[in-house]
Amino acid sequence: MSTASTEVSAHSHAHGPGHHDPHLAHHFDTPEQQFTSAKLGMWIFLGTEILMFGGLFCAYSIYRHNHPLVFKFAAEAYLSTKWGAINTVILITSSLTMAWGVRAAQLNQKKLLISCLVMTLMGAAGFLGVKTIEYSAKWDEHVWVGSWNKYNGDNDASYATPPPAQPTTQPAIQIPVPAYSPTAIADDANTGLDVSQIKPRYAYSFNQSIQLAPPKRASDAKPTDEEQRDERYRQLSASDQWRVNTFFSCYFLMTGLHGIHVIVGMGLISWILMRTLRNDFSSEYFTPVDLVGLYWHLVDLIWIFLFPLLYLIH
């Protein structure tokens, strides 16, 4: 290190005489510095999105690893590879049109940029349309998320069967209910301690009146899809049967969060479209198009991983 302090001015001021770029913020020296900074910021944000979805992939990995047959059953029985593949193609195409749009913005091709953005939006809408078809099919089959799922123990009409009785040498632990009168705690029933209000939640609230589809008839009539499905369900072990609900939780949480990101992406692309119509972008300033493009590609990237992990389990 030199002994004298470095006589370097902290920031060079790259202002030409009379020229002031309206897009250049006062704390940046050059437009290139500003653009690089914006891109870097966007990539960091994309990193955070990857970490967030990573948590869901973690839950998925753990449950699939520990109960592979559950995932195989549920994916084969209820998920349609066809719609998943169509969605994948739609999203990849919308990624193409988005990347093309960024190129158009860079080359001052306003009309092309507008058509690319519109096509990307149509692709996004198509994706959401297919998702609606899939989700409504699941609703019809009573396999929605959480307590609306017939395999969930909380569901009154639950399919969940009780696990086999386990021989134990010691009695099950009984937790005594406190004998306090609820009325002594003001007039608030929601303290969480008024035990009579808590519905006991058993893993196996088996509703005796619900019958699984009857076993295959003796005649050689082909079993219906539903009967085949129930037959495969019966073949799962008891502990696996009780966990089929977990697959649907993973499915709805992952595709649901992804779907929210698609909707947000549509909003962002619409905003960019409006700004393009207002002539905000040129080859000298196209940063927002680039950044929204990066976001959209991330949405596509996540779906590229979701598709095989959820739909292609055989």
Next chain:
Amino acid sequence: MSIAEYQSQKKPKVDNYLTHNRGFLSWALTLDHKRIGLLYMMFVLSAFLLGGTFAVLLRTSLLTPNHWMFPSDPAHDTQAKLFYNNMFSLHGAVMVFMFIIPAIPAILGNFMLPMMLGAKDVAFPRLNLMSFYIYCLGAILFTWILMGGILRTAFNIHLPFGFGLDTGWTFYTPFSTSKAEDGMVAGVLGAFILGFSSILTGVNFIASIHTLRPRGMTWFRMPLFLWALYATSIIQVLATPVLAITLLLLIAERLLHVGIFDSSLGGDPVLFQHFFWFYSHPAVYIMILPGMGVISEVISVHSRKHIFGYNFIALSSVALALLGFLVWGHHLFVAGQSNLVDSIFSLLTFSVAIPSAVKVFNWLGTLYRGSIRFTPAMLFAMGFILLFTIGGLTGLFLGALATDVPLHDTYFVIAHFHYVMVGSMVFAFLAGMYHWFPKMFGKMCNPAWGRFAAILLFIGFNTTFFPQFVMGAHGSPRRWATYPVEFQPYHVISTIGSYIMAISLITVALNWLAGLLWGKKAPANPWGGNSLEWHCPSPPPYDNFPTPPVVDDPYNLAAWEYDASIEGWVPRKSQPAAATGPAANRTRPVTH
């Protein structure tokens, strides 16, 4: 002449960032990083007040083995315990999410980072303002829910949507998904929103340090506070999204019964702890790293000595950030984690002590043969070194599997993390505030009261938390509203200590207020630091630097000499030889 002319003659027009434009909107919609730092300061210090008040209330309620605040019949016993649960949940949640995590980055970081870079603002000023408003939104929602619970359980006052949270700030399943109070969803949503403020601040700081460094300021010529903020931002950006997804899953579990964490529906409650601590362990490094950065600055400047081992301190900040991600399982040792993974995490936990120790040795090396001035900032910094050492060493007891089993969930843990969070981080925050107060406000605080407050806080803090180590080693569990009567002496000493802490913190607040109102005008460089923020007037002008500052080694303190007429430091006319570089550590310190 008219009165107006006379008055305009007397007072010269002052133009700095505080006076540059006026009016509510000029503050509410400001893009100036300095004003945003002050806006954060108002909210974060209010959060500290709220959390601190409840700390004192908690300690007061623990004066007797049975909660004396309520009549002692069985019905009130339940209510009293519920109140206690709400109290410690509020204290923990407010302190962690609303005070410690934002404090140094959002206040001191926002203010000083661009100035230390010789820049006019952070990379994304509008994002900065948005971070602030996200913080406000989350803070208001969170506080509303938590205070609602307190008011309901203590006084039967029902706020609309004031549901309360009684799970502790850690929201452990299965309690939080089944039996906890109804404030879970809204409270967790508040924490979720606060997390985004943290993420966006991290994005801003990383981009600023990468792209706004001036020519001549290489990575190894940055002040160490910037290294600390950079490492903190890495953690904020990588860890907080996992908290976001954890909280979303918790809300889904509670509202929709999805069965991810609920074992009666096929889920795994230990998985929640994995998810939660993957964020929350790195989060404690978000809390401490900026504090360590402040200490590096304060120790060097207030002992008039070039920092010892710059490269080691800089790299250990990043090492701490990265190693902090490898150790989260040590919070799960008794939670049902498998033996194999227990051992892995225990081994990794020992590694994370190394970068911290490296820093402590380097600070001691800086102090050695320095010309130490006992300014309030320096006293807080010295307190930091001792208390952080204790906190860090007791962490090793908790990191070793065999000793953790009896100590887990006892007062030993509480004492350990308060030594690092309060004894270290709050001390560092106060050191930083005292160090940069003249720069931020252009006024000097009365140093005698500052020194008094520092010493009193040190005494009060140790009185409060040292007995808790002993209590915990004797088996006293944490988060219990009542306790066996043999622990009462420890609790009484601890509570007295908390009152001493309260007095000292009130003294600090009054010291600052008096400084703001009646303090002496501060020179540009009251302490003689050489990082770039000292190269502009106090308080700084709107765009920070009237003329671009010259980039130099930020610890070249020999470049300044004391000028008694302004009670501050001015650039030295002639440079002494070997003022920078390794030789600087062996020369006698620069005196004036």
Next chain:
Amino acid sequence: MSLTHSNDIPAPVADDVGPDAPHGVHAVPRRTLAGVYGLLILFTVITVAVSKVDLGAANIWAALLIAVIKGGLVTMYFMHLRWDSPFNGLILIVALFFVSLFIGLALLDSHSYEPQMKPTPMYVKTQ
């Protein structure tokens, strides 16, 4: 640290850009975009086909490998990472590394204690 274009891969100019094109702008050539798109569709077909063949435990790894290839194509060409500063790519790698770390250790743990997990009711009410 230079954060503009990395030096070892020269930035190709778009093939249909004339001499008066904006200076310093790198636009992805149309042929590249179309080619990458074609490859992505091809790999989608391949991944569906491979999933129909029973490879046992290797199925999921094959699917992940193809997904990584597709992801790499989107990242490098659509997201412009091939011509960007390498630091942006480093951010991606670091994020993926920490996700794998998280998944890896949590999976190791849950795999180890899974045999001990028994389905039980939330609680049993007496009286």
